[in-house]
Amino acid sequence: MAVRETQARPVQADRGWGLLFRAGAVSAGLAVLAYAAALVIMSVSSSPPTSGGAGMLEFVHAHRTVYIVRQLLWLSPSLFLMVVFLALTVAVWPRGKSLAALAGLIAITSWAVSFAWPTTGDGSLAMVVLSDKYADAATAGARAPFAAGAEVLIALNDVPAVIGVLQTLGILLISLLMLSGPFGAGVAWFGTATGAIGVLSEVLRPVLGWAYAIYGLMLFAWLIWIAVVLWVSPRGSG
Template sequence: MLLYGTALVIFSVTAAPPVSDGARMLEYINAHRTIYLVRQLLWLGPGLFLMVVFLALAVALRHRGKSVAAIAGLISVASWALSLAWPTTGDGSLALVLLSDKYSEAATSAARAPFAAAAEVLIALNDVPAVIGVLQTIGVLLISLLMVRGTFSAKLAWLGVATGVVGIVAEVLRPVLGWAYAAYGVLLFVWLIWIAVALWQLGSPRPAEGPRPVPAAGGRNAADP
């Protein structure tokens, strides 16, 4: 969650990359190479940890429904794993950095044109509803429906249900939502922080209870004076 939080801070305080025109995008990356690379890595990195988190949730909830827990775990872990191989992050693409280098090295406009065209394809992919994103939200919804049955806080469970439902709609309608898509991101961020705390508490050893006093004759405890 620290990675996502850092990414959100950097996203809010740095100049936004162009939302169209491949040539402008590649020129922007060339001028802001380091910060652009950091942004992409911060969006990608949490996927590795979220694979572990959702696997842990599926295991913790398996007694609430083995089949649903297995399906939810498979969908969640696979979708976050596949997100690492997807060419875009929703905020850009690491591939654009390589295209920017090639674009800068090209000596003529004709030589630069193919790189600018490739950049426009990647820009467009950032706004296309991806199956991976929809699967991630379905995983959140299924896991949260299991949580409603117990083990975790009811408030946490219903927040997860709301996050999953809003997420499915947000991912499907992503091209037309614009900044409204961020509402899903905020819900997911809050839910994941709460989940991290809940898993930590669930895995923490509970203090052992001391032996109870043995009642003595007459109904008094042996420990009583």
């Protein structure tokens, strides 16, 4: 009986993570859908000005609903990706607990901090508050502080953010651990390439222009692949 119980425990432990793996698969798919929806809305809606705090606030006030939806679509994947990387951390845990803990900490924390970061790369929800106060101000002098605040947010959108570098570093570290299993070498090598290119893309974002989209496309493909392997994984472990 003792031998049988000892042999049964690992199987029960593996099956116990099945729900997390499925949640990670669904979350990866939802992140891709949110990003795709944001890109569609960007392509069919008016583009905000690239400079000038006053002009930006007037634009946001005139396109308030669409602007809010765009920011929420860029921000919501951060929640989904926290679940994805938690599932991946559990999956690679047997391959090296110390490295898995470090990679998981960097990945999960960086996406969690996205909610505290004032910009999304496409704008900021804080811009909506500033635009409302700017519209309510009666004089040019009263509007000036809000326009200045908008200038700061515009600048933050354009500079390389440490949080973006950490997010791509998390992809790289998790993928390196995946090289020894459990999902196969293909997704692991593709994730390694995505993470490495992502780190460079985040550091060089101000000078890359549209070339930054290469990393974005690779991230989409990697997330779709991760969704598939995480969904299949519980069946394999059972």
